[in-house]
Amino acid sequence: MAESMEVDEDGPIRHLLTIESIKIMGESVGISNLNEDAANWLSEDLEYRLKEIVQNSNKFMCHSKRSQLTCSDIDNSLKTKNIEPLYGFDSSDYVPFRHTSGGGKELYYTAEKEIDLLNLLNSPLPRVPCDVTLKAHWLSVDGVQPAVPENPPLCTIEAQYEEASAMSIPNMKKNEPVAHLKDLKFSKKEHSKDVVVSSEWSKLKPLQAHSLSLEQQLYYKEITEACIGLSSEQKSQEALGSLSTDPGLYQLLPQFTSFINEGIKVNLTKRKLNSLKQLLKMVSALLENSTLSMEKYLHELVPSVLTCLVNKQLCSRPEAEDHWSLRDLAAKILSRMCKKYNNSVNSLQTRLTRMLAQALRNNTQGLAVHYGAIMGLVELGPEVVSSLVIPRLKVEGELIRAAQTNTGNVIEQVAGSRLQNMIQRQCSPILLTSRPATDxxxxxxxxxxxxxxVLFNQVKTLRQNRVGLQSLSSSSGVALKSPRPPALNISSPLVTVKVTGTGNVKMNSPSPISTSISSPIAAALRLVSQSAQSTGGSIMGSSSTPVTSVPTISATILSAMMSNPNAQAMLSALASKAQSPSIPKVESTISPPKTPTTTST
Incomplete structure (x- = not known):
């Protein structure tokens, strides 16, 4: 009756159960003249049901750690299908099948022995199995556990502690008191099966939950609500200032870290760009606080900040919203973490460099991911850029061209333009120092x-500006700073010089005194400003970070330049090189010192 499924070349599919078998089964339940199509459909369905039951039975066998299928596995499989199991077919032994063939068919059957019904009827009946019953007992009476068989045996806490200590410490006897543990020492070389212990056993201090006071809870609530933008902008700035200066935040640091971590996860899912910026500002403010150490919480903060840096999509409209500033902020935060907490133990900078380089080498990601990876590598230092970013510029150029030629993807076009401008701005100063002048x-x-x-044009412009400034410095005897100068600390008040596109020069000074700047000097300052803007640094001043918008000039040096004939000659030479033919005379307020300095450095 059972046949293997096979396909004849000139006939239909042959199933395990033939159509004749289905018709015989139908006649046994009173259905005669069964249609052949219906019998064929029933044969397919019955074959599927049988295979499903056998497969589920095989799962029960595997979960029972057995290699032999039993009748109970079949019953359990039927129960999972809400089918009543077959009663009377129970055998714990293996039932062998016998094989016979005839008429071109093969049949497997089980050998059945004959049973004498008279002996079966005269045999005593088996005992009726007991029903499932419930019995109640007391777990405790007035806080004391009664000694009943249903309850676990009585054991004191000290005995349990001794047993646990004996299991965790090698070569300790089970009934040895805990008081002798302080005198227990281990040799440096134990048996190979034992644990090697080189120090005395000491008790572990249990963990304790530190509860916050009502004032700390109120402070935490106000700070978090203000930082995530639920309050006004002024209140948000005050909250960030408090995070960066308050010396008593060490108890709230775990709560703030968890809040930032969970907030970044939630806002990344909801694509809320402003909330992500506020959370990163909280991280930056906590890093600025000199009384806090964030080293224990880097494992939570670094993945969150790194996600904001190299995530593919940070907002709902990447082509219109400014998510680039968020990536720049995340890169600066990671750079600050590396400078502050990198050591030989955590290898923070090495691990970050490896992850950013891996994101940069993945060409299947969008150009926004490459922007974040390159920005993060730029913030880690010029050596990282020279070894990882510069060799990738040719590949990045191909990706940018592919994005710009794809007119159907506006997001990638905007990202390609941003990436090209950033590479031109960040890599040109490094190529200026690493490439020979004969290129x-x-x-x-x-x-x-x-x-x-674009890189050649930018490097050429930087070289021309540097050569012009060096020649003017050598001819006038006044030393000018090279691009990206080190910090110059001058205690005198600062004068901010801003040259507008129309040639006007604006100056701001702490204490006002009327001083006139002639048009040639204004033209010279305009040329100096253009040079500073092109190099991304400051010509003279006391700023710890490069200024890209306006140069900062010390009031002492500027006053000395006004009274020094050599300096005036240098400014006149600069004025002759200015592109604007006529620049009006501008009034400024400058506070010169009582004793002007005649030389400048």
Missing amino acids: NLQDFQANYGLLGQ
């Missing part, structure tokens, strides 16, 4: 591909 456009294009043209 031409063909060399740049051969090394950097499509980005060679």
